[in-house]
Amino acid sequence: xxxxxxxxxxxxxxxxxxxxxxxxxxxxxxTLLGVAKKVVRSDDLAQDVLQESFVxxxxxxxxxxxxxxxxxxxLFRITRNTAIDKLRSVNAKTDKExxxxxxxxxxxxxxxxxxxxxxxxxxxxxxxxxxxxxxDALFFQGMTQQEASDELDIPLGTIKSRLKxxxxxxxxxxxxxxxxxxxxxx
Amino acid sequence: MIEKIKIFLDSxxxxxxxxxxxxxxxxxxxxxYITMYPExxxxxxxxxxxxxxxxxxxxxxxxxxxKEKILSRIRSEKVGRKKFFRYAMxxxxxxxxxxxxxxxFWDQNQSLQEENTMVSNKIKLLEDNMxxxxxxxxxQFIVLNNPQTKKYNVSGNTKAKELKAVAYINPVKKxxxxxxxxxxxxxxxxxxxxxxxxxxxxxxxxxxxxATGSDNLMALPYAKNAVGYITIEPEGGNENPTVENIVAxxxx
Numbered sequence: 001x002x003x004x005x006x007x008x009x010x011x012x013x014x015x016x017x018x019x020x021x022x023x024x025x026x027x028x029x030x031t032l033l034g035v036a037k038k039v040v041r042s043d044d045l046a047q048d049v050l051q052e053s054f055v056x057x058x059x060x061x062x063x064x065x066x067x068x069x070x071x072x073x074x075l076f077r078i079t080r081n082t083a084i085d086k087l088r089s090v091n092a093k094t095d096k097e098x099x100x101x102x103x104x105x106x107x108x109x110x111x112x113x114x115x116x117x118x119x120x121x122x123x124x125x126x127x128x129x130x131x132x133x134x135x136d137a138l139f140f141q142g143m144t145q146q147e148a149s150d151e152l153d154i155p156l157g158t159i160k161s162r163l164k165x166x167x168x169x170x171x172x173x174x175x176x177x178x179x180x181x182x183x184x185x186x
Numbered sequence: 187m188i189e190k191i192k193i194f195l196d197s198x199x200x201x202x203x204x205x206x207x208x209x210x211x212x213x214x215x216x217x218x219y220i221t222m223y224p225e226x227x228x229x230x231x232x233x234x235x236x237x238x239x240x241x242x243x244x245x246x247x248x249x250x251x252x253k254e255k256i257l258s259r260i261r262s263e264k265v266g267r268k269k270f271f272r273y274a275m276x277x278x279x280x281x282x283x284x285x286x287x288x289x290x291f292w293d294q295n296q297s298l299q300e301e302n303t304m305v306s307n308k309i310k311l312l313e314d315n316m317x318x319x320x321x322x323x324x325x326q327f328i329v330l331n332n333p334q335t336k337k338y339n340v341s342g343n344t345k346a347k348e349l350k351a352v353a354y355i356n357p358v359k360k361x362x363x364x365x366x367x368x369x370x371x372x373x374x375x376x377x378x379x380x381x382x383x384x385x386x387x388x389x390x391x392x393x394x395x396x397a398t399g400s401d402n403l404m405a406l407p408y409a410k411n412a413v414g415y416i417t418i419e420p421e422g423g424n425e426n427p428t429v430e431n432i433v434a435x436x437x438x
Binding site for chain 2: 016018021022025026029030031032033034035037038046047050051054055058059068069070072073076077080081135138139140144145146
């Protein structure tokens with residue numbers, strides 16, 4: 001997203017102008033719904049999560065500090081945490097344990113995928129599940145590398161190397177500039 | 187790269203900070219590193235960009251109508267907030283009025299209580315005074331009407347020939363009074379003072395006022411073989427009687 005638009009949205013948010021929500025929805029709605037769905041694994045629940053997340057975004061607008069995080073990072077945190085809370089409350093109700101079921105979690109239904117994202121889906125499919133599991137565990141499930149290692153029953157060294165390779169795969173698809181820097185982290 | 191930066195980057199604090207999963211201490215540490223070391227700031231920015239890109243890969247098309255639902259919820263939040271502020275303002279106003287009224291009544295209550303104490307004290311004083319006077323009048327009545335009461339006419343000696351007084355002594359009731367009828371005129375710097383010698387002790391009974399025209403009985407402390415004296419003393423009275431200035435004495 002352009003910094004200019006981001007700035008504009010932040011200004012509208014701080015002015016308590018609901019146009020900000022409309023713009024956020026148009027620019028981030030799909031991505032945030034995707035984040036919610038990755039966590040809760042249900043279309044209906046994900047939509048509930050998105051609604052609740054937008055209400056929180058609106059209510060917490062004053063607490064956003066552009067100097068500390070990019071707008072998307074802030075939106076992502078709120079949505080992800082709302083989704084995790086939702087999942088916990090649903091699980092508490094149904095008394096079911098959260099399962100890390102790879103095949104359920106990482107398949108995106110064709111009917112809910114935007115046509116323009118179809119090629120993205122293809123690209124994603126190119127990344128082997130074992131790499132995506134690690135990326136998703138870290139980005140979407142909020143696990144540390146150690147937690148991912150424990151949860152997935154994979155040695156920590158393997159987590160690190162799969163993360164590196166997974167990001168390398170991403171780089172192949174989206175160009176070196178995007179991913180190379182992530183590698184610096186590892 | 188400084189060793190501690192490398193250690194910091196090797197830890198997963200930055201990743202957890204990205205997701206908001208850090209403790210307060212870790213957040214502060216991460217913010218400090220991001221601000222102080224450009225290389226950490228750069229890594230953090232890249233991490234944020236990568237998160238956004240990776241999340242976008244999983245975007246799911248939002249269904250029709252969801253945007254309207256969300257916007258209508260936001261609008262109702264806005265109205266609710268406005269209503270809340272309106273109620274909050276009304277409540278604050280009422281609370282402020284209540285506080286002012288409470289203070290006013292409290293203040294009133296305090297003043298009334300003070301006044302009440304003052305009035306009670308005054309009443310008590312008056313009551314005591316009245317009792318004292320009543321007792322005095324009763325005693326005077328007893329003395330004056332009792333057949334056993336002896337009446338003594340007191341005259342002044344050569345220093346105060348004009349002095350006339352009547353003493354009433356009742357040995358049964360053990361009461362004694364003196365009525366000073368007439369006092370000679372004295373210079374302004376002198377006055378008459380009454381004393382009583384009771385059981386060998388000299389008691390000061392106070393200064394005698396010039397005759398006011400009405401008969402005033404003055405109580406004398408009673409004792410067997412007591413002696414009353416009237417002396418001329420400097421203005422304002424004296425602590426001990428000036429013996430050479432005795433103008434009258436009453437033995438009773």
